[in-house]
Amino acid sequence: MTNARTHTALTTAVLTALMLGPTAQAAYATSASPAAASVGPSASVSAGAPRTPSPGPDVAALEAALVGIPDGDVSAALVRVGGVGTWKGTAGVRDRRTHAPALENARFRAGSTTKVVTASLVLQLVAEGKVDLDTPVSHYLPGLLPASFTELPTVRHLLTFTSGLQAGPGLGSTTEEMYANRFRTLTPQEVVAGAVAKGPAAAPGTRQKYQNIDYTVLGLLIEGVTGDRYAHQAQQRVLRPLGMRHTGFPVGGDPRIHGPHNRAYADIGGRTRDVTEWNMSDRWAAGDMVSTTADLERLLVGLFQGRVVPEYLLDQMLTVPDLDGAQYGMGLQRFRYNNTEIWGKTGSRPGYHTVLAATRDLSRTVVYSVNAKSAREDGFPLVARFALPAFNR
Template identity: 65%
Template sequence: MRRTRGTSTSSRTRRRTALVAAGLVAALAAGSAAAPAFAAPASAPHASASAKGTYGPDAEALAAALAGLPDHDITAALVRVGGHGNWRGTAGVRDVRTGAPALENARFRAGSVTKVVTAAIVLQLAAEGRIDLDGSVQRYLPGLLTEDFKEPITVRQLLNYTSGLKPGASLGDTVEAGYPHRFETLTPQQVVAASVAQGPAYSPGTRQTYGNIHYTVLGLLIEKVTGDSYAHQAQVRIFRPLGMRHSSFPAAGDTGIHGPHNRGYDWIDGKLVDVTEWNMTDRFAAGDLISTTADLERFLVGLFRGRVVPEPQLREMFTLPDVPDPHYGAALERIEVNGKVVWGKGGSRPGYTAGIAATRDLSRTLVYSANSTDAKGDGQQAAAQRLAFPAFNR
């Protein structure tokens, strides 16, 4: 194994760290709309690699993706690449006020990566005969939909985002709008009720429209069918069997990330604001997951190997619906990166963006977390391009 460690305890590195932290703290205090002037990265990326011939990860490109952190766009990043060889990288700072280096075992908000967990639970229940994928919401959750929904919405249509449901209630569609309401609670039931009140957007199964609402309803479906909480079902069906000891869903109204974590920030009105504390109750089964890169790698590999969802139900995740221009199966998105077909899912919450992706044969896997300062805007795609694309160079 070749191992490189860029982090140093030398006085030169400590001075660089102080300079960068000072620049970010100044931005926090002064609220300048311009990017802080970074004299140098807080520390060079900490990385380790084990390659297998020419099929191993492109370590040079991956290291370059982490170089210079923290910067205006990302304050910390964690990357795990596996398959034919592996590469691990950590860069940036845990807290911009102290300049402490980022934690490679940090817990983070995984956003819509949650949907893959939700889909896996639903497909397990289907394999057990407790849910029929062609069964309807009207059958499993009577009274949830109004008479305006004259056509049945199937479980499969919820899984592949073709249900025709409109977006539900929100405490803010942007970080700026949501920040004043970050300690308020909006229940999943309230989210769904606001969606239903608008009536259907289109005939179910005719279009694919990505959105949280499909998976919010699936979370309610899981609770109705099992008579248990969604969070507990995730623990007993996914986290415990796979040894995902650092993955959890916060209790309703809990605003914190418990355990070691890198703090999240966002530019709001020209100021770099700490947005770590936030009530995510409204995201529920669509985006409430807290996890680590190691745990999500276990989940990704176990899922693709059929240890989480059995065949034929697993095929639902890799089957695009027969609608115009489809991109998603059950939760997972099909994308082509550098000539490779990759299946994965990204997600973001204020201050945090994350992603999981792999080739179907697991010859290359990727899990990353980035503390993006525009996670709910352009930052999610920018982080994916910066951190994910190099993982599939070869």
């Protein structure tokens, strides 16, 4: 799960970067031929030739972002930039103890970028006529809401974070508390039951509040409508068709990341702790996906090309409710940078920070995974360092 400050980090980063002025946003034209450079003792980057005459990403800033890794915060960084001109970079170490180089193809906890998959699954069911966006969710999940809900949230409300539900129970509010409970299991049913027992926080459709509970309920809706497990539906409908062969979901409360991965760290009680093994069952359809940067790039490209949901529903997915302060469509956040509209999603768990973002026309995409102690804090410095340079031009 990413906290509220991190989930607004993309917008905050944009505003801050704009205030920094042209020096901080200096453009860099990539070479017409492929280039490679060494960035520190454990880093490697490569830049592909851009399609002339269109400019490519700010390679100088992207390369500079990797200098000095590992440092006191970041142990590994994996960055992929696509669209008009491609670039990718890997820096840091796989393990702070052995100092083995970071793996470019590493799997990582993708956090709340999981919500993009969940929203896509629901919209596929809408396209098939099995779900209606403006029907109350309780129609598909009878008995979900107690009598205290006199106004019923619809599927659309859940997708756009306007349901008015209260947050469900968790396994701690701080990293320290969660670390102590990292091998415990909290089922989606327990999370939802605890949330609805509190009654509504607001009338549906009256305000947008980013939180996990809406997408946890949507996970249950997917299972209720299909009669199948959420993870299997994700594999069949999204991951496999897009060739996302290295993306999946933990089975039960399995705390491990299977396959190649870089270790993750967080400061716990004043000490640096390895937080790679962690039971993420309480995040489920809202945030427990394990993926790679290459696979998340496939998700972005496939989604925006209309290969995941039909174009008319993609238009709805990328529509922000007309509410004061609203920033999210369905699973994706809208913001502007350099007069360009960008859609993105952050995801963070202790030790892991992830971003995927793209322009609607796919002229620029960026995906990164950063192993950082600060992953669950204010995500702005990480976004500004590793994502924004991709959109400098």
